[in-house]
Amino acid sequence: MERVDVAIVGGGPAGTSAAERAASHGAETVLFEQGVPREDRDALGPDSTDAAGILDYWIDIMDFDYREIPDDVIHRELEATEFIGPSSALELTTTGIDASYPKFGYTFHRTRMDDWLHERATDAGAEIRIGTSVTDLETNLRASSPKGPTHTLTLSSGDQLEAQYVVLADGPQRRVTIDALDQFTPPGRSISNHLSPPEANHIAYQEYREFPPELFEEFDDRLKFWWGYIPGETAYPWVFPNDGTVARVGLTMPIGMRLEDVDNPSSYVLLEPDDETLPSGSEYITRLLEREYGDEYDVETDIPIAEDRGKSKGTETYPISSTRPIDSPVGANIAVAGGAMGATSAFHEGGYHVAVRTGKIAGRLAATDSLEHYNELWKRAIGDEILRNVAFADIVEDYEPDDWDRAFDVVTDMQADGADDVLLSKRYSAGLDAMKILAGYKKRKYRYRNGNYVQFVEDQYLY
Template structure:
């Protein structure tokens, strides 16, 4: 049996960052990644979700300098984003959060990003094994004299690996995380009460399509809100390389169309007998937004992604959980519910939580992990969870109200009393609602399962 200090389940950005930092701080670190084939990668690699946008301040949250990011992973510099409601649009050129990255952000090649993290981890001395999945983990809390506890991991090829620390980085599917954490929850409680992939996740679908020159905006992100039903359900366009854009959408899993008034939503039709599939939604969006073009003017680019230019993934869309660090376990990235469907953002959270877990495991002080990620990412979680809560039941008219008010209120990214006065009662209501909701999530109130609830 192979023995390592830190074993990591899953080799996405979270797991690879954990391996990188664990190795850099002197631990033996092994990543086990089940491996997924892609049209744009000539070997098996992690399940890179290929819709990748990075905002300026996320670079700081990942604890990178802007110069650390290799040029070859950046596809486009971004200047701003448009949030388009049924009749109001909010345009922003500034995230309004201090950042060392000079532009609004960048769109990047996610498979190359993941491959770069892997190279860094391997250069630091970590081992990255791809092609077999972890099928079971057994934890022995009694340790073996030199190790505080041991985890025995079984691979699909029958091999076993033993480690002192376990980093769970298996993404929002939580193929291993669920069983591992359940053993520490009392009675019949299960981690799926909090992080059931059917309810805690959204589904994201995207297509790579060429876009006619005169409507392609290569430096802007575009989001349409109030067009399709469901909590945080929206289509988007991310610029990619050349004239190619990734056109996709995010929506909750398992919606029932009869819960919605079809006439209220621009992308539904009266005769829909179910929620449209991702591809259908995208065709409807393009027809609606660019009526002077036919769908054939946006040809699918088939040599990208995972399935003829299209990709479907789950995305974690919930509040994060703490880890049972007393058992030598850290849950990181998407597995901990630490990403947000609200703005698709998660790579920054994945990288930072991974880095922290890897470093603290290597230094034998994993018990500091929960407070460390809250210190590093608490403001980001508070913002995301607050926004998702505030807009939870928004319909098309609410989005128009919000975008119209925010457009007047934000004054190019700055809250000021002057702008509040100018936007009148509507702006006051918006700021008050946001702040009062935020108060409920402050100081770690966004955590949905605390370490104290585990029996370790």
């Protein structure tokens, strides 16, 4: 049987970052990626789907010098983001967090970024096997290895491989992660209770659209989000500018939500009185574009889908983790990274940055026989980001359209009052509503302090 030091399941940003770190620290490393076809990639590769935007401080979370990221990865440098409610709007020109990158952020070519991470891993000495997936993982807790438990991976080819350490980075779908971790969970405490994709994820849909040049100029240096336009917790459409005059127009929403689950459906801009079910993602996008630009443009003719992009003729559907993270069973020599562990978030449209960083930490520790420190170190690296995300997600959990308008008005007042970091500021002079938002934010952050945002902790595993 083939044997390696570190086996990695999944070739997205977490997996390839883990492979690069493990190989660069001298470990014999192999990564398995089942591979999917894309219109913008000649060969099989990872499922390179998300809105593909990076904020300034996210680059520091990834532990990259922004100058090392290839120029052809970057689409647009950003100056701002716009949040649009049914009746109010808000522009932010700063994240309010110190960062080395000099702009607000950038949009990027997700496929090229993933391929660059693959090149880094290969250059470091990792072996990447695209087109080979892992179908089963069994752990031998009583292995004779001086380094503790070992693992047998069964591959789609039928072959098997033994590894000393495993990094699970199979994304929000968690095809291998859930069964692999359930080897160590108490009866009735399956990891699927916490990370089952239909319950723990949102679904996202996006289209690559070619805009008229004069229209594209309206958002060529900014992200746009529409809040309170569609129902569902952290459900919203967006526009992200890409190369040329192409933009990604998409949305995220809870999986399995039904129209009968919606309170006050008439209050949502993109729902119509004769709807018998919630619209599909493509219908939502058509309605958004018609509402925003239909007075001056024929949407399907003037803003067509760019069919040479994405997974399928200019469109793509993909899951986004929308839950809180779990610890890894490091006592079994397993680390879980990125979307597979629930570290990414639908609140900020995925989480490429936390996937990269957790992958880097897992790969380095696995290669240096120090994986027992993983749960401590990933919290130190991304804990503040997770804390912000879960606190904000809690605050807006039950927001309806009027709540978004009210919140945007409050933040606008706070900006006028001189609070640059409007979401984290301690300035209360913008009024009672501002005090309520800030107090609610502080209360939720206090609830989740000291890693209490973790929903399945390390000592709950049984070895």
